[in-house]
Amino acid sequence: MSVGSFQLNGGWIEVIAGVMFSGKSEELMRRVRRAMIARKRVQVFKSHLDDRYGGVFTVGSHDGRAIEAVPVDSSHQISLRLDPAAQVVAIDEAQFLDTGVIKVANELADRGRRVIVAGTDIDFRGEPFGAMPQLMCVAEIVDKLHAICVMCGSPATRNQRLIDGKPARYDSPIVMVGGAESYEARCRNCHVVAPPSEQSQLFTP
Numbered sequence: 001m002s003v004g005s006f007q008l009n010g011g012w013i014e015v016i017a018g019v020m021f022s023g024k025s026e027e028l029m030r031r032v033r034r035a036m037i038a039r040k041r042v043q044v045f046k047s048h049l050d051d052r053y054g055g056v057f058t059v060g061s062h063d064g065r066a067i068e069a070v071p072v073d074s075s076h077q078i079s080l081r082l083d084p085a086a087q088v089v090a091i092d093e094a095q096f097l098d099t100g101v102i103k104v105a106n107e108l109a110d111r112g113r114r115v116i117v118a119g120t121d122i123d124f125r126g127e128p129f130g131a132m133p134q135l136m137c138v139a140e141i142v143d144k145l146h147a148i149c150v151m152c153g154s155p156a157t158r159n160q161r162l163i164d165g166k167p168a169r170y171d172s173p174i175v176m177v178g179g180a181e182s183y184e185a186r187c188r189n190c191h192v193v194a195p196p197s198e199q200s201q202l203f204t205p
């Protein structure tokens, strides 16, 4: 199997990383569709931690075959719901899964599967998100995609979290459930993280 300049035999891991709106899901679906055209057996998982990110989605191919993503909220669920005959295993929104996903991805690749993992590699503070950094390390191939900064039009590498239209504070939770916040793609220069609230600073050792 040739991927770009790589010649790969057996299984491997490829990671599609980048900020929100950088087209990771589009790229994952493109690769899944191509694998289906090549008559590979494909299984897609998607973290459904939050309805805004989740929801079951369907990946269709031009020959009329369609594949549904299996919603999961832990790496264990991937193991439980794995199709043993799947030759290609894709996992979307991997940043929301526990670090067990690293072992699952490695074991699948060791057993000859092509594993495609997509996820946001940095959180709203610009720091490594969940298992994504380790997944990028163990992967054979890593692609880092960029969005467009909504402020200046440069390539965006940061997720700007806004709460009531203002930059979120550093101590705001990494994963917010409930939908009170919104996100913008921004470059490093336009990305703003507000300092932690005074109350939380009192508890900083």
Ligand code: ADP
Binding pocket: 018, 019, 020, 021, 022, 023, 024, 025, 026, 027, 146, 147, 148, 149, 150, 185
């Ligand atoms: P991801 O999975 O990385 O969040 P998606 O594949 O869901 O990305 O969405 C990518 C799409 O988002 C782009 O094709 C584009 O239509 C749209 N989009 C919205 N805002 C932006 C932005 N600031 N920069 C680039 N694309 C954007």
Ligand code: ZN
Binding pocket: 149, 150, 151, 152, 153, 154, 186, 187, 188, 189, 190
């Ligand atoms: Zn910018």
